[in-house]
Amino acid sequence: MDVAANPLREGLAQDRxxxxxxxxxxxxxGDLTKxxxxxxxxxxxxxxxxxxxxxxxxxxxxxADDAFREQMLEGVNEHARRRPVHADLWKxxxxxxxxxxxxxxxxxxxxxxxxxxxxxxxxxxxxPNRIFYLSTPPSSFGPIVRALGAAGLVxxxxxxxxxxxxxxxxxxxxxxxxxxxxxxxxxxxxxxIYRIDHYLGKETVQNMLVFRFANAIFEPLMxxxxxxxxxxxGAEAIGVEGRGGYFEEAGILRDMVQNHLLQVLCxxxxxxxxxxxxxxxxxxxxxxxxxxxxxxxxxxxxxxVRGQYGAGSVLARQxxxxxxxxxxxxxxxxxxxxxxxxxxxxxxxxxxxxxLRSAKRMPKRVTEVAIHFKQAPLALFGAAHVVPNVxxxxxxxxxxxxxxxxxxxxxxxxAVTPVTMEFRYASSFGAEPPEAYERLLLDCMLGxxxxxxRADWVLESWRYVSRIHETWAADRRPDMPPYEAGTWxxxxxxxxxxxxxxxWRRP
Amino acid sequence: xxxxxxxLGRGEDxxxxxxxxxxxxxxLWRSASGEAGAADLKPVTRACLANLVVWCEDDAHLAALKQxxxxxxVSVPARVLIVKSEPARxxxxxxxxxxxxxxxxxxxxxxxxxxxxxxxxxRGDGLRHVAAVVRALLVxxxxxxxxxxxxxxxxxxxxxxxxxLCDRLIIDTAMLxxxxxxxxxxxxxxxxxxxxxxxxxxxxxxxxxxxxVFDHDGPRAALGTxxxxxxxxxxxxxxxxxxxxxxxxxxxxxxxxxxxxxxxxRRTSVFSGPAGALTVELTAVPAPPGGAExxxxxxxxxRDQVVRVRRGSEPVALIETAVGVRSMALDPSSLGxxxxxxxxxxxxxxxxPRVLARAVEMAA
Ligand SMILES: NC(=O)c1ccc[n+]([C@@H]2O[C@H](COP(=O)([O-])OP(=O)(O)OC[C@H]3O[C@@H](n4cnc5c(N)ncnc54)[C@H](OP(=O)(O)O)[C@@H]3O)[C@@H](O)[C@H]2O)c1
Numbered sequence: 001m002d003v004a005a006n007p008l009r010e011g012l013a014q015d016r017x018x019x020x021x022x023x024x025x026x027x028x029x030g031d032l033t034k035x036x037x038x039x040x041x042x043x044x045x046x047x048x049x050x051x052x053x054x055x056x057x058x059x060x061x062x063x064a065d066d067a068f069r070e071q072m073l074e075g076v077n078e079h080a081r082r083r084p085v086h087a088d089l090w091k092x093x094x095x096x097x098x099x100x101x102x103x104x105x106x107x108x109x110x111x112x113x114x115x116x117x118x119x120x121x122x123x124x125x126x127x128p129n130r131i132f133y134l135s136t137p138p139s140s141f142g143p144i145v146r147a148l149g150a151a152g153l154v155x156x157x158x159x160x161x162x163x164x165x166x167x168x169x170x171x172x173x174x175x176x177x178x179x180x181x182x183x184x185x186x187x188x189x190x191x192x193i194y195r196i197d198h199y200l201g202k203e204t205v206q207n208m209l210v211f212r213f214a215n216a217i218f219e220p221l222m223x224x225x226x227x228x229x230x231x232x233x234g235a236e237a238i239g240v241e242g243r244g245g246y247f248e249e250a251g252i253l254r255d256m257v258q259n260h261l262l263q264v265l266c267x268x269x270x271x272x273x274x275x276x277x278x279x280x281x282x283x284x285x286x287x288x289x290x291x292x293x294x295x296x297x298x299x300x301x302x303x304x305v306r307g308q309y310g311a312g313s314v315l316a317r318q319x320x321x322x323x324x325x326x327x328x329x330x331x332x333x334x335x336x337x338x339x340x341x342x343x344x345x346x347x348x349x350x351x352x353x354x355x356l357r358s359a360k361r362m363p364k365r366v367t368e369v370a371i372h373f374k375q376a377p378l379a380l381f382g383a384a385h386v387v388p389n390v391x392x393x394x395x396x397x398x399x400x401x402x403x404x405x406x407x408x409x410x411x412x413x414x415a416v417t418p419v420t421m422e423f424r425y426a427s428s429f430g431a432e433p434p435e436a437y438e439r440l441l442l443d444c445m446l447g448x449x450x451x452x453x454r455a456d457w458v459l460e461s462w463r464y465v466s467r468i469h470e471t472w473a474a475d476r477r478p479d480m481p482p483y484e485a486g487t488w489x490x491x492x493x494x495x496x497x498x499x500x501x502x503x504w505r506r507p
Numbered sequence: 508x509x510x511x512x513x514x515l516g517r518g519e520d521x522x523x524x525x526x527x528x529x530x531x532x533x534x535l536w537r538s539a540s541g542e543a544g545a546a547d548l549k550p551v552t553r554a555c556l557a558n559l560v561v562w563c564e565d566d567a568h569l570a571a572l573k574q575x576x577x578x579x580x581v582s583v584p585a586r587v588l589i590v591k592s593e594p595a596r597x598x599x600x601x602x603x604x605x606x607x608x609x610x611x612x613x614x615x616x617x618x619x620x621x622x623x624x625x626x627x628x629x630r631g632d633g634l635r636h637v638a639a640v641v642r643a644l645l646v647x648x649x650x651x652x653x654x655x656x657x658x659x660x661x662x663x664x665x666x667x668x669x670x671x672l673c674d675r676l677i678i679d680t681a682m683l684x685x686x687x688x689x690x691x692x693x694x695x696x697x698x699x700x701x702x703x704x705x706x707x708x709x710x711x712x713x714x715x716x717x718x719x720v721f722d723h724d725g726p727r728a729a730l731g732t733x734x735x736x737x738x739x740x741x742x743x744x745x746x747x748x749x750x751x752x753x754x755x756x757x758x759x760x761x762x763x764x765x766x767x768x769x770x771x772x773r774r775t776s777v778f779s780g781p782a783g784a785l786t787v788e789l790t791a792v793p794a795p796p797g798g799a800e801x802x803x804x805x806x807x808x809x810r811d812q813v814v815r816v817r818r819g820s821e822p823v824a825l826i827e828t829a830v831g832v833r834s835m836a837l838d839p840s841s842l843g844x845x846x847x848x849x850x851x852x853x854x855x856x857x858x859x860p861r862v863l864a865r866a867v868e869m870a871a
Contacts, residue, residue, distance in 0.1 A: 006721050006722050006727055007721075007730075009722070011758070011856060020722075048716075088823055088834045125723075
């Protein structure tokens, strides 16, 4: 099928309609499938972004097709962006939802899966375009891909396409990521691999590029000549929410910084790409990571602060300390807060420190990039009347852009006060943007890898982050300052900025 | 997004003095932000992404539009300038104006964003001044849209200068009651910089549903054997639905102008198509009094197969092909949502004027 050859599709251009395909979800009885994946696929179908899509859930427990559809309908009813569910549309959508019982490590189950896919495609006249979504524990990524290869399900150039979406986390350090890349590349071409980072599916993260490169007035200021420093914050109000066991192994540096916040950093700091295609955008992002000044063990001790939350009050609710959370070692040395001072050694950003912080149990949930500009060259109205200009790109919640500047207070004397110019996404475009998973699934169907993480990016990010972990592991007595839940982190993090004569912004 | 809108109004005539209108707006904003008292000061954000000039002739229509604008403020905050044309009256001035503001209350109750509305009532001679007043009231540096859902009843003299002020004309072929109106509308639209049709936007779902039938190579090849297209539609909707056939004519490059024949409620147009003569039959079905709206049926007759697309009063399309019946949900969006969409950058379809011209060929 070639949608582009259809003369009646011409001009219906606002819909990038992908070819018909089948999405196989490994880990289909899991939480992510019900909460995000099926609701996203349904909303896409509801918005007519899809022609026809068949879905095959794959997991261990025995479930009949109908029971699986019921479970998925529950998820869609509760979580889909497009609600209430349209009865007729659900009927025709659900008629192509199937369940295949199998174990990840049994190759025979993949052979029966293959036969099932062929049958579905034959009966519905669909082409053999297949997406395999690994919504599974990360330890299964390698084995599943190996088995897919052994069963002949992911040919590098078959009749249709075979693509694999890999959930996070991609490795736990440089070595494991390198190993996982090698395991995938043994079976798949890089073009077949879609490493997901749902942050990149967020409209406001994509808007950072539009904001920077579609406007001529900001970009000339985005460099060491005008920018004093940049602060990137990824704060969560929630704690570990019953995932204590997982978080004990991960820590905030792996959970938030290595993937999401480094992606945000790259979007904020990258050079303009030569085009808005996957290769150009991803090249520029990787270059940012390559330019990060490597951290020696001494640098880690000096420029990285970690902390762990104690009991406190968040959003008017008393909450326990990290070590009292279920599944957490009472003597845990896992960080729930991290702040880094980073340097990007390239022409544009030389001399501009990037301060990045991420934590659980902060006063509120907020992700933002704040660009702090240098002061005016002359304090014409007196030192007391200098207002720093800050351009803040808020990613969530309350997405938007604000610019702080000084303005004269009305009255006979000269007094300068900070005022804010605000642009809020929600008040300017009431339309609800698609969910991150919708955008990413659609892009995968269209074969567009721009918003997915490339192998070299993953390795570079781990190269940087693993050095921090290695130093922490070598330091036998971890310096783990506590902070009270519901505050902006330990005093040591304030000291990190104070040393340079700066303070954290209160987002 | 859940939000409620609140209207702040100044019911009395504020005169034609443009400076006075702006002063009244400023006062309105001050009273809006001070409303809650100093203890609970609510900042009001005036937001304006566009000017929307609206032409309207009767009260029921005006009420429906005002309701649509309540929804509009959520997605495209705009300064709305409603021009209401009325016949001259001895007991009323030639020109009156009223202002009001629409505010969205965020779910938590805080006032977030407001946009402005001016109603200009022009009678008889007053119509001559409309364009000048509108020109002075336009917010600078944002695009200007002109919503004119139907051609004006009393000629185009007052409307033409407004067209010249606007970047985009927004019409609604779904509101046109007969093909003659469609012809008049096309003549008007010809003078606009850009035309966006709410009816055409409303057909987008149906068009992609029809297009999807021909994504596969087999059915697409069959398009080359198309000899007859039948459209049966409620009489009151024919002017809007005929665009579907016009779209096929434009996309599939049927050669015209067609030979037209008319017999009662049935019109026949003969084009030159890929397989020789291609006959289009349009049949208008009157709605039974008080009954449900008759369904629309579009039939594409090819050599070895017939594709039928049906749409009843529900926003669902049923597509019957050789392989079976498929149902596709269509967007049951409100007038406000459609106007908001029509003001956006993606609503503009450069092919639409050609499609409209094709429809007029069949209506002639
Ligand atoms: N949940 C989230 O919000 C979220 C957010 C971001 C990323 N992720 C990532 O998404 C992935 C999935 O998360 P999740 O929360 O959905 O996981 P989950 O609830 O733990 O589900 C795991 C799934 O894998 C299946 N499974 C495990 N071992 C299997 C085996 N040997 N053979 C066959 N099936 C097996 C389970 O099937 P049975 O139950 O039938 O045994 C279940 O369907 C993870 O990589 C996670 O890191 C999740």
